[in-house]
Amino acid sequence: MRALGTGMLIAVAFCAQAQDKRDVLYQVSTIDALLSGIYDSVATVDDVLDQGDIGLGTFDAADGEMMVLDGVVYQATFDGSMNVMPPSTGTPFMAVTHFVPDRVLDAPELENFAAFSAWLEGHLPSRNIAYAVRVDGHFANITYRSVPRQHKPYPPLIDVIRNQAVFERKEVEGTLMGFWCPTFMNGVNVAGLHLHFLSADRSVGGHVLNVSLKDAKVGIDDTNGWDVQLPMVPAYLNADLGADQGSDLKNAEQGGALPDASAH
Template sequence: MRPSLPIAFCFVATQVLATQAAFAQSDRDILFQLSTIDALLAGVYQPLATLDEVLEHGDFGLGTFAGLDGELVLIDGEVYKAAADGTVRRMPGDTATPFISLTWFDADERLQPPPDQDYAAFKTWLEERLPSPNLTYAVRVDGQFAKVRYRSVPAQKPPYRPLKEVAKEQTYFDSENIAGTLIGFWCPSYVKGLNVPSFHLHFLSDDRKSAGHLLDFTLTEGEVTLDPTTGWTLELPMDKAFLRANLGADRAKALHAVEQGEQ
């Protein structure tokens, strides 16, 4: 018969396991980001990492592809490209990206939004219900939409122009009576220069045939799920384009114009 373990040893072992579990959960609540939104605005579209490399850090998020070749949508561990020609397709792991934000999505809070809200009303409604304005939240909205307006941008070739100039060539898409998901983040104002303050969402239809950067919608019915993040991991690329970019300028107006789809 094996002797029983000392009570003190059992207690220590339990504490170690509890600590390991806490760290494991903490890792899931980290937002990982490659590069910065201001670098993207400045025209840093070079391939900085592959999807295989960044998907080690999450299964939910958004970004773009090398050369600014369309909008990137990451949901349930699968990456889709919404191209400027309207096509949507899954992307292989060796595809490169210059910018991406992602996390492991765990639905910590579920909310039922009022029916027939447009994007402006939805933003006000949800911001009033965020547990704190000082955290970043992964936001997922699954629902039926009376209409959705979204966009994508065409692939670029060096020398790369700033994103505000490229956005003048963006393609707009409008869909009606469509089921889909909004994927993205809400960030506090203090992330200015690193990410997008307030909402940054992409759209993906349930049939995976329509997708892009969200501009507006009317939500017939749906469910909002939130996943607060408690930390950030920011990876700054050691790429010449990033290292030489002028990131000291205030690009708030350019970001607003790009996010709103203004030309």
């Protein structure tokens, strides 16, 4: 990674076997750094795409939600538009893997995110590794959000979320992509299920707050490695990341403290 040439590398191999590089969850920065308001780019999306073709993240200055699908980086902006982003685009947080599903399942009708998450967890062979998840299908209902570009001094993410734009679509085709991570990854990534949405016509998308599955195929890709690039920038190095930000994370990622879920 050019932008992190002097960066610190933590590679965690969960087994003693020679590791397939394609089964690594690769990320730049940490979710706690993002929660703390560290929104300056630490890598270009081109750098990160070397490590995977599916994933999620955000952009410099927290400018919207990122979807990575089939190696293409999409930006869902606060005003509801969608852009395909060039390789030079910067990111403060991005997680990807090379998607090769270990199992593809037909999901039953599932009425909300919690029901889908519980169903998915019932099909995971272990709760102690991370998985990339790709859901292609028809959604009876989906609620998703994006966030506005921030200005310095950057506020913490929980304050950004208070001004999020929430969108809802009914009877829509599309793809959900993201990760299920074990509890012990909390703080570095999001424990549990974290998904972003991209419509089949590539016109809308964002961070998934709720979804009702009608007819969907679910691909699950086991990852047995975790590669975290920590940003060697003052904003990160000088941040106080010692606190447990679990409740802020829950509010920020799962919409637990939405002031107003009205559609924009």
